[in-house]
Amino acid sequence: MTKYDELVKRCPMLGHQINFKYCRSVSPQSPCRKILDCWFEQIPIQQYISENYDTEVINKLMIPPKPKILSILELVEQAKAVKQE
Amino acid sequence: MNATKIFLNEQDMPKQWYNLAADLPKPPLPPLGPDGNPVSPDMLAPVFPMNLIEQEVSTQRWIDIPEKVLELYNLWRPSPLYRAKRLEEYLGTPARIYYKNEGVSPAGSHKPNTAVAQAYYNKEFGIKRLTTETGAGQWGSALSFACALLGLECKVFMVRISFDQKPYRRLMMETWGGKCIPSPSSETNAGRKILEENPDTPGSLGIAISEAVEAAVTDPTGGTRYSLGSVLNHVMLHQTVIGLEAKKQLKLAGESKVDIVIGCAGGGSNFAGLSFPFVADKINGADIEIIPVEPSSCPTMTKAPFSYDFGDTAEMTPLLPMHSLGHKFVPPPIHAGGLRYHGMAPLVSHAIELGLLSPRAIHQLECYEAAMIWARTEGFISAPETSHAIAATIQEAKRAKEEGKEKVIILNWSGHGLMDLTGYEAYMNGKLFDYPLPEEEIKKSIATMAHLPKPSLA
Numbered sequence: 001m002t003k004y005d006e007l008v009k010r011c012p013m014l015g016h017q018i019n020f021k022y023c024r025s026v027s028p029q030s031p032c033r034k035i036l037d038c039w040f041e042q043i044p045i046q047q048y049i050s051e052n053y054d055t056e057v058i059n060k061l062m063i064p065p066k067p068k069i070l071s072i073l074e075l076v077e078q079a080k081a082v083k084q085e
Numbered sequence: 086m087n088a089t090k091i092f093l094n095e096q097d098m099p100k101q102w103y104n105l106a107a108d109l110p111k112p113p114l115p116p117l118g119p120d121g122n123p124v125s126p127d128m129l130a131p132v133f134p135m136n137l138i139e140q141e142v143s144t145q146r147w148i149d150i151p152e153k154v155l156e157l158y159n160l161w162r163p164s165p166l167y168r169a170k171r172l173e174e175y176l177g178t179p180a181r182i183y184y185k186n187e188g189v190s191p192a193g194s195h196k197p198n199t200a201v202a203q204a205y206y207n208k209e210f211g212i213k214r215l216t217t218e219t220g221a222g223q224w225g226s227a228l229s230f231a232c233a234l235l236g237l238e239c240k241v242f243m244v245r246i247s248f249d250q251k252p253y254r255r256l257m258m259e260t261w262g263g264k265c266i267p268s269p270s271s272e273t274n275a276g277r278k279i280l281e282e283n284p285d286t287p288g289s290l291g292i293a294i295s296e297a298v299e300a301a302v303t304d305p306t307g308g309t310r311y312s313l314g315s316v317l318n319h320v321m322l323h324q325t326v327i328g329l330e331a332k333k334q335l336k337l338a339g340e341s342k343v344d345i346v347i348g349c350a351g352g353g354s355n356f357a358g359l360s361f362p363f364v365a366d367k368i369n370g371a372d373i374e375i376i377p378v379e380p381s382s383c384p385t386m387t388k389a390p391f392s393y394d395f396g397d398t399a400e401m402t403p404l405l406p407m408h409s410l411g412h413k414f415v416p417p418p419i420h421a422g423g424l425r426y427h428g429m430a431p432l433v434s435h436a437i438e439l440g441l442l443s444p445r446a447i448h449q450l451e452c453y454e455a456a457m458i459w460a461r462t463e464g465f466i467s468a469p470e471t472s473h474a475i476a477a478t479i480q481e482a483k484r485a486k487e488e489g490k491e492k493v494i495i496l497n498w499s500g501h502g503l504m505d506l507t508g509y510e511a512y513m514n515g516k517l518f519d520y521p522l523p524e525e526e527i528k529k530s531i532a533t534m535a536h537l538p539k540p541s542l543a
Contacts, residue, residue: 009511011220013220013290014220014221014244014246014247014251014290016221016247016250016251016507017250017507018246018250022246022287025287026286026287026288026289027279027283027286027289028282028283028286032289069316069317071294072129072132072294072298072311072313073124073128073129075294075295075298075299076128076129076131076132076298076302078275078295078298078299079131079298079299079301079302079303080131080302082274082275082299082302082303083302083303085274
């Protein structure tokens with residue numbers, strides 16, 4: 001799982017260089033949702049994903065970014081729930 | 086007139102923003118929820134002040150720019166309109182190429198046009214503090230700058246790895262008085278939860294957004310709101326000062342007619358900022374080609390049908406009218422981060438559907454080649470997103486040469502790329518490639534939307 005960790009490239013979301021380790025470990029549950037977009041020209045990323053993650057995670061990776069306004073509305077609801085706790 | 090730079094006096098700066106929603110031949114469609122009903126603007130109240138929400142839903146054609154905002158715009162506005170003479174000479178084109186230089190703002194891009202306005206309206210509403218998220222820090226620095234001018238607190242949740250590795254934007258924010266916090270932080274429930282699970286996490290933009298929204302919504306004093314730098318109608322409205330200035334400057338340059346208007350289109354704000362005032366002319370009969378430019382590898386405007394689309398593959402989010410490749414589409418990679426949206430802003434999609442815009446897709450290698458030509462003729466190093474507009478401009482200038490026509494072309498040079506040079510490095514080292522999307526892949530993706538309701542423009 002760690003064989004590509006030292007490869008470096010520019011992250012289009014963050015705007016600076018990161019290594020592959022960041023892309024695969026951005027959250028404990030799943031890699032960055034853009035990992036397929038960003039790495040397929042440099043490493044066999046689809047093979048890597050299918051060898052290291054289960055179907056649920058792979059399906060999650062196929063979810064494209066939501067329109068921003070909708071993401072914010074969802075976060076507002078989550079924050080309201082926090083406020084009520 | 087043969088000037089390279091065409092200036093406006095401060096007193097000639099536009100006093101109103103232009104709202105395209107007032108003039109569209111058919112009104113824009115509202116975002117719909119899964120039940121088919123429009124999303125209520127009240128849902129935005131916990132994160133935005135009511136005066137901005139009113140602008141968000143306004144159909145009033147002209148909206149006054151407050152005196153205070155004009156006074157603050159004076160720090161860098163009116164931005165100069167340049168004649169790209171050296172590029173014209175390089176291309177040997179009869180076209181006259183003009184560009185609006187939005188890189189002259191203190192933060193280096195067009196973003197302060199809305200950051201300052203948003204900070205002003207929040208302050209007027211009684212808000213004391215704004216929150217936002219940032220990766221590399223472009224929007225965070227623009228908002229920190231605006232808050233410094235208006236005397237507001239600014240809290241920017243910056244992704245941890247960026248906070249550690251990208252200190253200069255962070256220092257810009259702090260210089261302007263912004264409080265830049267590495268995300269995840271212990272300041273929010275969302276951040277604490279992540280830190281409990283993984284104390285060494287490098288963070289992500291998604292977590293930073295969650296923190297910024299939570300910090301605004303849960304402030305017990307009610308004195309905090311969230312600020313967004315793209316996509317929304319009021320953001321595009323504030324940016325129209327660019328196009329309104331440009332129209333006055335073109336007249337000063339002796340141009341009575343514009344043939345082509347060009348901008349890169351991601352979230353839509355810099356494209357809308359230059360183009361919407363010209364779209365108004367087109368609605369009123371002017372013969373203008375208006376070109377939003379997108380990456381060929383993720384063609385949401387140029388190849389997809391106009392349809393309601395779900396915002397996610399789980400089909401849980403409300404429906405929005407937009408040009409879309411279908412919610413199961415995953416775009417290939419590209420190095421211009423700002424252009425990586427699944428769906429174009431609904432207002433831009435609507436204008437395309439009405440035939441007011443002529444979207445174009447360009448491969449990233451052509452964009453970087455254009456940016457290199459630009460740097461070696463006009464001198465400025467462009468942001469990767471801006472290079473899309475330059476590439477389309479060069480295409481049109483070459484076409485004018487082939488046709489032997491003296492066309493007038495204007496583009497929005499939306500910002501410099503001095504803090505984003507790694508893409509140039511990759512291009513110069515031969516590490517970038519083009520990835521045309523196979524037609525079969527597009528057709529397959531579009532088929533996933535066949536069962537969804539279609540918007541009616543009738």
